[in-house]
Amino acid sequence: MDMKLELVPLPVTDVDRSIAFYRDQLGFSLDHDVQPGNGMRVVQLTPPGSACSIGFGTGWGSGTAPGSVRDLHLVVDSVEEARQLVLARGVEISEISDMGGVKYAFFADPDGNTWEFQEIPAHFR
Numbered sequence: 001m002d003m004k005l006e007l008v009p010l011p012v013t014d015v016d017r018s019i020a021f022y023r024d025q026l027g028f029s030l031d032h033d034v035q036p037g038n039g040m041r042v043v044q045l046t047p048p049g050s051a052c053s054i055g056f057g058t059g060w061g062s063g064t065a066p067g068s069v070r071d072l073h074l075v076v077d078s079v080e081e082a083r084q085l086v087l088a089r090g091v092e093i094s095e096i097s098d099m100g101g102v103k104y105a106f107f108a109d110p111d112g113n114t115w116e117f118q119e120i121p122a123h124f125r
Helices: 015-025 079-088
Strands: 007-009 029-037 040-046 053-058 072-075 097-099 102-108 114-119
Touching: 015 029, 015 040, 015 053, 079 102, 079 114
Parallel strands: 007 053, 072 114
Antiparallel strands: 029 040, 040 053, 097 102, 102 114
């Protein structure tokens, strides 16, 4: 039986601000922004090349506190290139850390949910 992780819910305080961050600063595709009724709003965005999306909105979710999701990994071919891209778009991001050949750069969304760009050399795969 296949089990595919396709959506990671993120707790956020301001849906429009979060859309702007993920779409405009990180370059995620805005897949859905719908308001089915009763005050509910569902937003889904997908990182370039990913099979897994993030989702947030109003009127749904687990009630987890905004900023409580930690250490989501975006695996990239080059941490340096990814870092420079988002830095140019105004994202505050750490310097690159080399952890024995695996490289990381760390950043957070406007609510404090944390992310990492991760570069894994071919010989580690």
